Structures are given as C-alpha cells and as structure tokens.
Amino acid sequence: MQSNELPKELAARRIDRPVPLREHVYQAMQELIISRRLAPGQHLVESELAQMLGVSRQPVREALQWLNNEGWVDLRPGYGAFVHAPTxxxxxxxxxxxxxxxxxxxxxxxxxxxxxxxxxxxxxxxxxxxxxxxxxxxxxxxxxxxxxxxxxxxxxxxxxxxxxxxxxxxxxxxxxxxxxxxxxxxxxxxxxxxxxxxxxxxxxxxxxxxxxxxxxxxxxxxxxxxDGEDDQQLIALPTRRRRKAAKA
Structure with missing residues (x-):
C-alpha cells in the first residue's frame, strides 16, 4: 500500500521565510494610495519613494510593477509611473x-x-x-x-x-x-x-x-x-515631453 506521508527529505525542506522587502513596500504604497496621500494621477518618482520609505530603488521598482498589475498604478512608457485615476x-x-x-x-x-x-x-x-x-x-x-x-x-x-x-x-x-x-x-x-x-x-x-x-x-x-473629475481629465497623459536619449 502506498504511503500518504511526505518523504522526510521533502518535509524537512519546509521553512518559514521572511516577507520580501518588496511586499512591505507594496503594502506601504498601497496604503498611501488608499488614504489619498498619493493622489490619483500623481507622478511617482522611484528615488523619492525610496527615500521616503527608507529603502533602495529596486524594491520600489518591483512594488510599482506589482501595483501596476493590480490596477493601483499606471506605468506609461516614456513618462513614468502614476497613481491610477479610476474612471x-x-x-x-x-x-x-x-x-x-x-x-x-x-x-x-x-x-x-x-x-x-x-x-x-x-x-x-x-x-x-x-x-x-x-x-x-x-x-x-x-x-x-x-x-x-x-x-x-x-x-x-x-x-x-x-x-x-x-x-x-x-x-x-x-x-x-x-x-x-x-x-x-x-x-x-x-x-x-x-x-x-x-x-x-x-x-x-x-x-x-x-x-x-x-x-x-x-x-x-x-x-x-x-471636483470636476471628468474621465477625460483623469486619463489624460501628462504634458511633459519624453526625455531625449543622451548622446554617446
């Protein structure tokens, strides 16, 4: 009869891992958005967020991608990251x-x-x-x-x-x-x-x-x-121009 128990070598691999830093950053940024401290349409600068949260830019970048996937942040190529403004x-x-x-x-x-x-x-x-x-x-x-x-x-x-x-x-x-x-x-x-x-x-x-x-x-x-928040206003792209590529 086949045993339902896990082999000991597999059971021994189960370990408790600390929550990744990017998850803490994600949660902190999500709360800032929910509380409107980061307002709809606000430009999110990685370096400023990193300084505010006391972390490096990498977990901020990962958290922004995660927030983008869940609809809290909009990543706009050539413009940057912005708090999503719901229609x-x-x-x-x-x-x-x-x-x-x-x-x-x-x-x-x-x-x-x-x-x-x-x-x-x-x-x-x-x-x-x-x-x-x-x-x-x-x-x-x-x-x-x-x-x-x-x-x-x-x-x-x-x-x-x-x-x-x-x-x-x-x-x-x-x-x-x-x-x-x-x-x-x-x-x-x-x-x-x-x-x-x-x-x-x-x-x-x-x-x-x-x-x-x-x-x-x-x-x-x-x-x-x-508040005059018509949908056209909320989804409009910022007027700033794309940055030109630096000369070699």
Missing part, C-alpha cells in the same frame, strides 16, 4: 457589486450572528462615531471598513467573505474623499443595520445595507462631479 465607470461598477455582496451578507448575518458578534459590531460603530467627532478621517475610514467586514464575517459564508475582501481596499479608496460628507449619517445607518441584525430581521438588514451602500455610491459619484 466613473470603474467606481460605479465596483460599488454596485459591493452593494449586492454586502446586502446578502447583512441578510445572512441576521440569521447567524451571535450576541458576541453583535457586541463587536456595536463597539466598532461606537469607535467610528468617536473618530468622526475628533475628525480622524483615516481611523473613521478604517473602522467603516471594519464594520462592513464584521457583518460579512457574521454571515458565515466564506465565499462571500473572500469576494468582499477582494473589493475592500478599493472601497476604502473611494470612501476616503467622502468620509466627512457621509459623516454622522453613515454611522446612524450602521446602527439601524445592527439593530435589524440583532432583531433577526433578515429582510430589513438586507434592505438597510443596500440603501446604505447605494448612498455611499451616490455620494462618491456626486463628489466627482463637484
């Missing part, structure tokens, strides 16, 4: 999908959530209100994401959680510029949602979540119009 369609489509996913998460959470999970939701919401009161936008955005993630975790559906995790960072990116605009109303909507989950009212929880995410989507699109 209206990109944002609209992602936020619409988010609304569908999280409405179902809320419905399931009302069926499966226990007292401990509901208490965790209320605590996160309380912290969010406090962050809003102190005008701590970064913390408020992070706690907003935490509330939504907690609802999805309480749904008990791991597939939903996987999908929600994939769109979470992008949602934070879109939510950051409207966090103050949504303000107290957003956290009041969270409180109503938590009440519905605690009352085991699945239909109400799904409806409240759908209305809540749709308001965020509408606020983001309205903010783009107010």
């Amino acid at each position: 209206q369609d990109e944002a609209d489509q992602l936020l619409a999908v988010r609304s569908l996913l999280e409405s179902e998460s809320a419905r399931l959470a009302a069926v499966h959530a226990d007292a401990e999970g509901i208490a965790r939701l209320r605590d996160l919401n309380r912290q969010g209100i406090e962050a809003l009161a102190s005008d701590d936008v970064d913390t408020a955005v992070a706690l907003n994401a935490a509330v939504h993630r907690c609802v999805t975790e309480l749904s008990g559906n791991k597939v939903l959680l996987d999908f929600a995790t994939q769109v979470d960072r992008r949602v934070r990116w879109y939510y950051t510029p409207i966090a103050r605009q949504r303000g107290e109303q957003s956290w009041q909507e969270h409180a109503k949602l938590i009440d519905a989950i605690e009352n085991r009212d699945a239909d109400a929880a799904a409806r409240i979540m759908k209305e809540h995410t749709e308001r965020t989507r509408k606020s983001y699109l309205e903010q783009r119009v107010e």
